[in-house]
Amino acid sequence: MNIHLSLTPLISLIAGILILVMPKLLNFIVAIYLIAIGLIGIFGLGSIRIH
Template sequence: MNLNISLAPLLALIAGILVLLVPKLLNYIVAIYLIVIGVMGLLGIGSIHLR
């Protein structure tokens, strides 16, 4: 059984859960998420799949 999980949706899920648990972290989580997605896009590694 193969399980394909994209990195961006996984990060979005983790960020969403953290925002629900600790709303004060929203600014930091959004900033870190945007930086990570931007760096991944620039380096062309946006399509990494975990198996």
């Protein structure tokens, strides 16, 4: 059984939920999201395959 897990949609989902729960942290969450997406793009960690 192969499970294909992409990090970027997962990070987006978590960031969206946090923004809905705590809207005052919007700037902080967006900054962390952008840094995480940048690191994923640089190091090529776009997908993790679990076998």
